[in-house]
Amino acid sequence: MNTSLLIALLVPFAGTVLGAACVFLLKDNLSKRVQKGLLGFASGVMVAAAVWSLLIPALEMAAGSGTAASGFAGKMAGALPAAGGFLIGMLFLLLLDRITPHIHLDDKPEGPRSGISRTAKLALAVTLHNIPEGMAVGVAFAGALSGADVMSVAGASALAIGIAIQNFPEGAIISMPLKNSGRTRLQAFLVGAMSGAVEPLGAIAMILLASILTPLMPWFLSFAAGAMMYVVIEELIPETAEGEHSNLGTIGFAAGFALMMVLDVVFG
Numbered sequence: 001m002n003t004s005l006l007i008a009l010l011v012p013f014a015g016t017v018l019g020a021a022c023v024f025l026l027k028d029n030l031s032k033r034v035q036k037g038l039l040g041f042a043s044g045v046m047v048a049a050a051v052w053s054l055l056i057p058a059l060e061m062a063a064g065s066g067t068a069a070s071g072f073a074g075k076m077a078g079a080l081p082a083a084g085g086f087l088i089g090m091l092f093l094l095l096l097d098r099i100t101p102h103i104h105l106d107d108k109p110e111g112p113r114s115g116i117s118r119t120a121k122l123a124l125a126v127t128l129h130n131i132p133e134g135m136a137v138g139v140a141f142a143g144a145l146s147g148a149d150v151m152s153v154a155g156a157s158a159l160a161i162g163i164a165i166q167n168f169p170e171g172a173i174i175s176m177p178l179k180n181s182g183r184t185r186l187q188a189f190l191v192g193a194m195s196g197a198v199e200p201l202g203a204i205a206m207i208l209l210a211s212i213l214t215p216l217m218p219w220f221l222s223f224a225a226g227a228m229m230y231v232v233i234e235e236l237i238p239e240t241a242e243g244e245h246s247n248l249g250t251i252g253f254a255a256g257f258a259l260m261m262v263l264d265v266v267f268g
Contacts (some may be wrong), residue, residue, distance in 0.1 A: 015164030016196025019171025038169030044256025053159040075217035081218035089226025097253030132227030134199030138206025154267040
């Protein structure tokens with residue numbers, strides 16, 4: 001694995017680290033308005049990335065596999081990996097939500113006895129939800145390295161940048177409430193930053209397994225898309241829609257979607 005590829009795989013993790021570092025720069029928690037805008041922006045980035053960087057390449061890769069029959073049956077066979085992988089990704093995240101705690105970012109801090117437990121639960125929930133994002137980047141680069149025409153290194157890099165942009169507000173929104181719940185700035189930073197450490201690990205694992213997984217690449221691309229869409233629908237959009245200033249979330253969504261779409265079209 002060359003150095004430039006390794007750096008590209010670390011880009012999403014860097015976004016989380018930079019976001020978590022806001023705990024050293026900001027005195028108080030992020031305002032509701034800033035949270036709404038950032039969450040909406042992250043939602044737009046993830047939806048655009050799921051469509052342009054994952055689902056469309058999955059459809060094109062399956063259609064060009066040469067194994068599908070002609071006519072209606074052939075088109076259905078070409079669409080099956082994208083649709084099936086997408087649904088499996090959604091179901092996978094649904095299962096994670098059932099076995100891990102569902103913690104809202106504006107939950108009130110608990111008492112000293114339960115602080116460590118709550119911090120551990122928050123770290124676990126966020127870390128598990130970051131695994132599909134790391135897989136998405138790894139699958140995208142694996143597809144590009146395999147020589148498939150539907151996926152380029154530039155397009156995979158655009159996806160990594162888009163996820164890094166999404167990870168920045170996530171890191172900040174995690175670390176700031178932890179500081180206000182009684183953790184030191186360093187502890188809050190470490191929890192927020194390390195929640196994204198699984199992303200490069202997941203990406204590297206997918207690349208190392210690329211030779212084995214190449215025939216299943218459309219399934220993995222669409223699986224990552226389904227997992228990302230679940231996070232948007234279940235976690236991010238409800239947070240932006242609750243209470244006041246929901247219009248800022250809508251504006252943020254539009255900006256994030258447009259930016260990620262441009263990145264993918266320009267670099268893809």
